[in-house]
Amino acid sequence: MIPKTLPPVIINDTTLRDGEQAPGVAFSIEEKVAIARQLDAACVDEIEAGVPAMGPAEIEAIAAVGAAVDKAAVIAWCRMTRADVDAAKKTGLERINLSVPVSDLQIWVKFRRSREDVIERIRDVVGYARDLGLAVSVGGEDSSRADFDFLRQAIAAAEAAGAHRFRFADTLGVLEPFRTYELFKALRAETSLELEFHGHDDLGLATANTLAAVRGGATHASVCVLGLGERAGNAALEEVVAALSQVGGRRTGVDLTHLTDLAELVALMAKRPIPAAKSIVGSAAFAHESGIHVSGLLRDPECYEALSPALFGRERRIVLGKHSGKAAISNALTLMGVAVDERRAEKTLTEVRLRAELLKRAVADSELLEFYAATDPHRQAETAPAGAE
Numbered sequence: 001m002i003p004k005t006l007p008p009v010i011i012n013d014t015t016l017r018d019g020e021q022a023p024g025v026a027f028s029i030e031e032k033v034a035i036a037r038q039l040d041a042a043c044v045d046e047i048e049a050g051v052p053a054m055g056p057a058e059i060e061a062i063a064a065v066g067a068a069v070d071k072a073a074v075i076a077w078c079r080m081t082r083a084d085v086d087a088a089k090k091t092g093l094e095r096i097n098l099s100v101p102v103s104d105l106q107i108w109v110k111f112r113r114s115r116e117d118v119i120e121r122i123r124d125v126v127g128y129a130r131d132l133g134l135a136v137s138v139g140g141e142d143s144s145r146a147d148f149d150f151l152r153q154a155i156a157a158a159e160a161a162g163a164h165r166f167r168f169a170d171t172l173g174v175l176e177p178f179r180t181y182e183l184f185k186a187l188r189a190e191t192s193l194e195l196e197f198h199g200h201d202d203l204g205l206a207t208a209n210t211l212a213a214v215r216g217g218a219t220h221a222s223v224c225v226l227g228l229g230e231r232a233g234n235a236a237l238e239e240v241v242a243a244l245s246q247v248g249g250r251r252t253g254v255d256l257t258h259l260t261d262l263a264e265l266v267a268l269m270a271k272r273p274i275p276a277a278k279s280i281v282g283s284a285a286f287a288h289e290s291g292i293h294v295s296g297l298l299r300d301p302e303c304y305e306a307l308s309p310a311l312f313g314r315e316r317r318i319v320l321g322k323h324s325g326k327a328a329i330s331n332a333l334t335l336m337g338v339a340v341d342e343r344r345a346e347k348t349l350t351e352v353r354l355r356a357e358l359l360k361r362a363v364a365d366s367e368l369l370e371f372y373a374a375t376d377p378h379r380q381a382e383t384a385p386a387g388a389e
């Protein structure tokens with residue numbers, strides 16, 4: 001049971017910004033709008049739609065996203081510069097994320113400046129955007145490699161300048177969940193700002209880190225459909241919202257039954273096919289082949305199914321292959337209206353296994369029927385060569 005006292009975690013989807021930064025991925029305006037509409041239909045709370053500083057075409061696309069969605073808040077991503085704020089203003093949106101590096105390494109490499117300069121930029125640019133009537137979240141790029149005391153100062157400066165949120169970015173995916181939890185516990189004690197976690201998946205820990213950040217006090221989670229994004233990508237929307245509600249003890253507003261359609265749309269438009277085993281949305285995520293599993297499942301689905309496919313608008317599939325057992329064969333035949341003879345089913349199983357191994361794929365129902373028919377003693381007698389017993 002999820003405690004009613006805890007507020008839902010707000011989901012900020014950045015498929016259209018960080019997701020599109022994935023190498024080789026580029027969405028047209030129409031594609032951005034189509035993805036945004038599906039995110040909105042899935043009740044995702046916030047959509048980070050793009051980077052206005054990229055120029056007029058991107059500004060037009062962000063504005064089109066803003067006009068296309070009904071419920072979600074649409075946000076433009078900016079660097080911490082007045083010029084980027086001016087570009088964002090042209091989108092007509094009312095909300096922006098102003099990003100600034102906060103690790104010493106990035107501050108020096110990108111700006112050749114000091115920490116004081118970053119604080120001054122935050123004061124100046126956040127103040128400028130607020131004066132233009134924009135709601136501002138401040139993104140701390142490379143927060144996970146920043147000096148913690150400086151991070152606190154940057155957050156305090158953001159709050160003082162009128163920001164409503166600080167986004168902690170694990171830009172290079174170097175955190176692990178225990179450290180993430182500790183960091184967010186400490187930050188939560190420091191500030192009353194909304195706290196968002198943006199995690200990259202370089203070590204495959206982005207979803208785990210997002211759950212840990214929420215446990216530590218993050219109010220917002222930044223995610224991308226299918227974990228699309230720079231390099232190894234970001235925390236995946238479908239994983240984060242499913243894990244929060246199923247094992248993280250927290251609600252989100254996202255409708256889980258929309259996740260698979262959403263993933264299929266983004267996969268198509270990003271030209272990034274969904275791996276079969278991708279959690280929640282992959283074609284194999286609710287498919288079972290092994291005989292021991294299928295035999296248990298057929299007695300009680302809970303035996304081998306902790307997540308009901310129905311939660312996600314999906315259906316369980318039982319697949320016939322090299323690891324099938326008799327129960328799976330009998331079940332498939334029975335479902336096709338065949339009165340199953342046990343000895344014939346056993347012979348059929350041998351053929352199913354051979355076919356799966358030979359062709360390295362699942363065996364179709366039509367093939368199963370053929371194999372079973374071939375074990376019919378009457379048919380065998382008819383087809384036996386003359387003189388055979």
Ligand SMILES: CC(=O)SCCNC(=O)CCNC(=O)[C@H](O)C(C)(C)COP(=O)(O)OP(=O)(O)OC[C@H]1O[C@@H](n2cnc3c(N)ncnc32)[C@H](O)[C@@H]1OP(=O)(O)O
Nearest residue numbers: 018021051053054079080081099100101110111141171230
């Ligand atoms: C970790 C992240 O995901 S950050 C977001 C990354 N997203 C993108 O880069 C979006 C796509 N980017 C672009 O289209 C281009 O890089 C633009 C339009 C933003 C800028 O293009 P250009 O003017 O040609 O600059 P270029 O890309 O070569 O370099 C980036 C500039 O931004 C500066 N910069 C980088 N981060 C920030 C920041 N947070 N705040 C202010 N300035 C920044 C760099 O120092 C560099 O400035 P310089 O040209 O004065 O040295």
Ligand SMILES: O=C(O)CCC(=O)C(=O)O
Nearest residue numbers: 099139140141142169171
């Ligand atoms: O500062 C931000 O808004 C986050 C930028 C980003 O995508 C990252 O740091 O990985």
